[in-house]
Amino acid sequence: MDSILTMKIKFLINNTLYFHPAKQLLQPVSGEDNTVSLNTPASRCLLLLLQKQGEIVTKEDFFLHVWENKGQYANTNTLYQNISLIRKAFRNVGFDEDVIYTVPREGFSFLGTAILLEDDSNISDDNTVLNTPYSSFSTDSVIVTDHGLSTDSDVKAITNESFTSLTILFVNKILQLIYDNKKMSLMFTFLLTSFLFFSLHLYNLFQRDNDYFSDYQEIGKVNQCAIFKRSSDSLRENDDYLNYFKQKNIYCQPEQKAFIAMDTRGVKVFVHICNKNERDTASCFSNFYIEQKDEK
CATH class of the missing domain: 1.10.10.10 (Winged helix-like DNA-binding domain superfamily/Winged helix DNA-binding domain)
Structure with missing residues (x-):
């Protein structure tokens, strides 16, 4: 840290x-x-x-x-x-x-x-x-640490105006260096390219919605629960998650959504159940399960 x-x-x-x-x-x-x-x-x-x-x-x-x-x-x-x-x-x-x-x-x-x-x-x-x-x-x-930070375009962490101002200021500084010393043109090209790439990356981050469940996708319904898993989860089939709700007899109220996540070994399972508006985290409650795996 x-x-x-x-x-x-x-x-x-x-x-x-x-x-x-x-x-x-x-x-x-x-x-x-x-x-x-x-x-x-x-x-x-x-x-x-x-x-x-x-x-x-x-x-x-x-x-x-x-x-x-x-x-x-x-x-x-x-x-x-x-x-x-x-x-x-x-x-x-x-x-x-x-x-x-x-x-x-x-x-x-x-x-x-x-x-x-x-x-x-x-x-x-x-x-x-x-x-x-x-x-x-x-x-x-x-x-x-350098990770785990959320951004939200609705709150404008860095507004477009201030972002543009910072970009212009940086470019002007580099142009002044080139004017003073033409031999720095190669360095300028490298720095400008790096800066533009980094700026684009930051801009994409700032425009991304901060909703914790924004990268989840619906995979089916079980026991009145609309079940969601991470879009990037390729370790398990959708049926693995759906069957988990059946095995554990996890039930929801109508229109509630359930967001499920497992660790790589399937030992720790986190289930968030939210009302219709999952962005209102105060309306969510969570269940944490620890599964016992037989050692072979």
């Missing part, structure tokens, strides 16, 4: 509140009046959950990335206290949705939406601080 203190970014959670990793702050979208500070380990735990939204973050992952990489030690009780602190902080800023799901014997999973945005705010550090017995940890860099 790399430090992001030099990066001005924030996460928009369920279109309701902002999380500023570098400042360790939660802030309602409506304003700064009810801003709450997290201590360092709680902030790192939340950051890890947001980066891996929709995935199970194991207790071992938390111990490694939040404490052990910093030369610190924590036990399960410490982890649960910090998760509890995050939930309490959510409530204190008026966010009552239960988006942190406890996976028994495994860890936790963030089932809401988290959108990475450019942080142009200027928030004072004079805020309410929620302390736990572990808040004395050093307040060094908040850490983040």
Whole structure:
């Protein structure tokens, strides 16, 4: 995990509140009046959950990335206290949705939406601080990985106007270098090509819908459940998933949708059942199954 203190970014959670990793702050979208500070380990735990939204973050992952990489030690009780602190902080800023799901014997999973945005705010550090017995940890860099970040064109993480301005600024800088030294034409061609390729990639990311279930496709109906699996899942046939609902006697209410995912061994199975509008994650509930496989 790399430090992001030099990066001005924030996460928009369920279109309701902002999380500023570098400042360790939660802030309602409506304003700064009810801003709450997290201590360092709680902030790192939340950051890890947001980066891996929709995935199970194991207790071992938390111990490694939040404490052990910093030369610190924590036990399960410490982890649960910090998760509890995050939930309490959510409530204190008026966010009552239960988006942190406890996976028994495994860890936790963030089932809401988290959108990475450019942080142009200027928030004072004079805020309410929620302390736990572990808040004395050093307040060094908040850490983040390079994956697991969602974007949403509806929220315009980077608007077309600012994106265009950045592009023009970069090209003008390169043209000035060429004017000063014509021998840099080859370098200019390489840099410009790389930049345009990277810009196109970013643009596609920013235009992609952040719906967690957007890459799922419907494969059939069982027990009133409209069943969906990942479009990229080629490990199993559709009937494998449909039969699983029959074997487990999983039932839905009319018009409910069920989203199923399995690990490569078929041991861990995650089933999300949502009402008609699956984007409203507050209307979803999840079941986690651990299958016993006979060893041969």
